[in-house]
Amino acid sequence: xxxxxxxxxxxTELGLExxxxxxxxxxxxxxVRAGSTVYVSxxxxxxxxxxxxxxxxxADLDVAGGQEAAQQCAxxxxxxxxxxxxxxxGVERLVKVTVYIACTPDFAxxxxxxxxxxxxxxxxLGPAGAHARAAIGVAALPIGSPVEVEAVALLREDAA
Numbered sequence: 084x085x086x087x088x089x090x091x092x093x094x095t096e097l098g099l100e101x102x103x104x105x106x107x108x109x110x111x112x113x114x115v116r117a118g119s120t121v122y123v124s125x126x127x128x129x130x131x132x133x134x135x136x137x138x139x140x141x142a143d144l145d146v147a148g149g150q151e152a153a154q155q156c157a158x159x160x161x162x163x164x165x166x167x168x169x170x171x172x173g174v175e176r177l178v179k180v181t182v183y184i185a186c187t188p189d190f191a192x193x194x195x196x197x198x199x200x201x202x203x204x205x206x207x208l209g210p211a212g213a214h215a216r217a218a219i220g221v222a223a224l225p226i227g228s229p230v231e232v233e234a235v236a237l238l239r240e241d242a243a
Contacts, residue, residue: 090171090208094161097206101162105129108225114167119175121167121236125183126159127228128152137227140220141190144229149192150199153182156232157200161207164236173242177204177214183231186220193218200232 094101105126107113115122128135136152138144144152165171182197184190197218205212214234224231 090174090211093209094171094207099158099203099207101158101165102130104162104166105132105159114163116167116238119238119240119242120178121164121238123160123163123167123234123236125225125231125233126156126163127225127231128155129159129226129228130155134226134228136229138229139185139187139190140192140196140229141187146192146195149184149196149229152228152230153196153199153232154203156182156228156230157203160200160232160234161204164234168238168242170242171208173239174208174211175237175239175242177208177212177234177236179235180204180214180216181233182216182218183221183224184218185222185224185229190220193220196230200230 111124113124135155140149164174168174182200184193184196
């Protein structure tokens with residue numbers, strides 16, 4: 084894949100299609116904008132309103148399955164960013180990504196699972212997708228999702 088081109092072109096090159104931005108599943112906003120800073124609420128591993136996987140890493144899923152779930156979370160996150168910025172090229176910089184992984188107490192590959200989301204974000208956004216990150220193991224996540232991803236991003240001045 085070429086490092087040149089727009090984020091939308093890279094998305095097409097990768098053969099990826101973003102879903103509609105998922106609606107909030109509880110009493111919160113999916114995206115909050117404060118000036119040029121955007122806070123994207125946690126996105127779970129749903130596609131067409133269905134979880135792509137369920138369970139816990141270390142018991143029900145292996146690292147590869149967790150990475151696939153993380154990639155779906157990242158696609159949902161990109162859909163939220165696209166809506167907030169009026170297009171992916173309105174994202175100036177992804178600042179911080181937090182990845183929560185539902186896992187057994189002895190599972191220690193959270194960073195490998197989180198790489199599923201991080202790599203996809205960089206592949207689509209290019210240099211603007213490079214980010215600080217935390218990968219955190221937790222006991223459970225909403226609706227049984229194995230992974231949840233949230234982010235903070237900066238939008239370009241002219242972004243929607």
